[in-house]
Amino acid sequence: MPQWNLVPQNGLTENSGHLSNGPLFAAGLVGIRCLRMSGMALVLGSLAIAGCGAGPAGGPPSQRGGSQAEAATAVDVAIARRDNLKPALEFTGTTQPQRQVSIRSQVEGKLLNLNVDVGDRVQQGQLLAQVDDSILMATVAAAEAELAARQSDILRAQTQVSEARTRVEQARLQLQQAEADAIRLENLSRDGAIPQQQAEQARTTAQTAAQVWRSAQEQVRNQQQAVTVAEKRLTAQQAVVAEVRRRRSFALINAPITGAVVAKVSEVGNLVQPGTEILKLGDFSRIKVLVQVSELDRGSLQLNGTATVRLDAFPGKTLSGTISRISPAADPTSRLIPVEVTIANPSNQIGSGLLARVSFGQPTPSRVVVPQTALQEKRRGKSSTANQAARPTPPAQPNRQTSGVLFVVSESGESPTVQSRQVKLGDRADGKVEILTGLQPGERFVVRSGKPLEDGEPIRLSILSE
Secondary structure (H helix, E strand, O other), X not given: OOOOOOOOOOOOEEEOOEEEOHHHHHHHHHHHHXXXXXXXHHHHHHHHHHHHHHOOXXXXXXXHHHXXXXXXXXXXXXXXXXXXXXXXXXXXXXXXXXXEEEEEOOOOEEEEEEOOOOOOEEOOOOEEEEEOOHHHHHHHHHHHHHHHHHHHHHHHHHHHHHHHHHHHHHHHHHHHHHHHHHHHHHXXXXXXXXXXXXXXXXXXXXXXXXXXXXXXHHHHHHHHXXXXXXXHHHHHHHHHHHHHHHXXXXXXXXXXXXXXXXXXXXXXXXXXXXOOEEEEEEEEEEEEEEEEEEHHHHHHOOOOOEEEEEEOOOOOOEEEEEEEEEOOOOOOOOOEEEEEEEEEOOOOOOOOOOEEEEEEOOOOOOEEEEEHHHOEOOOOOHHHOOOOOOOEOOOOOOOOOOEEEEEEEEOOOOOOXXXXXXXXXXEEEOOEEEEEEOOOOOOEEEEEEOOOOOOOXXXXXXXXXX
């Protein structure tokens, strides 16, 4: 509005260097006053309309709700959940059977039968396949015939020993008779009854009988040695027969373990040689998982320690395992150490080649975990916090602070409000803190707010809220 310099009606006014007489100026002043009164009336009318619209009893409800929404504090809200503040080390590996056996032919021949296929369950000793054994049967027959000949040699040698012993006995009797005759004739010759020459002949006969007796004994010893040699030959031939019979038994291929057929390498009709692979069997009573562990994590692992195994093939299922083997040597390039974990498989549902996720160590107790930004200082009096930004409890002394304040969302009224909650704090890590008591899983709490909050204060959920 322009500024006016007013003087009494009977005086003069100076405006822009010009003088005006009193009557004319008075008429102009009356007009100006009328304009100012009209402007003031318009302003008062506008204020009256605005006051009616903002009063508690005036204006439509939509306008009142909009004012309350503008007064509510914008906050980020999250849902309390259980989590592990320090997750266990997790590594990936592949499932394998506890034992895997390669079934190979030990003889040469055509594969006649193959009684199992991939995936079939087999028991130890079950007949799996058969190789043609016609040549082996002929070999066994020849070895058995030779064994019979060796047995005949022993019988013949034993007979000769018996005959030699008979001759020894005859020679002994003849020696006794010759010695008796020589003594008698010696006595007669001494008495002069017979010539001395006859007594000497009797003595010579006795000496000859003694020599025959000794010769017969030597023959017995020789025949006994022949029997011993024949017996050794018989033993050797028995070993040959046992070997060819065992080789013939290899034509029947039996399962060495209880398990399942993992792979079928050969087919019926193929000519197999000693060492030719036919089948692969796996023992799935227990499953092993081989993972590569960094040398930095080796110190936290112990033989027979516990492990947790999760399989992508069975989501939501956790298995308990045991560290059954830790390799003493790390890979010189990657510095990774092979570690074997064994898990039970009583139902035989777990097969080989599945992706496994292995976590070592006993999992820490799962507690409610919240961001540290959710911890706030409870302030009293709105006048002291009206123009201050909300701030989390400073983590300057994380080990000493054992309690804090959270604001929990309450939706019992028409609009959501917040209530402060005293909570007991646990460990901290990676910007998160454990809540030991004071907050239950599923409750909604304030993570961030635009300003410090008070009990019962209405809030407005941001688009980032859960």
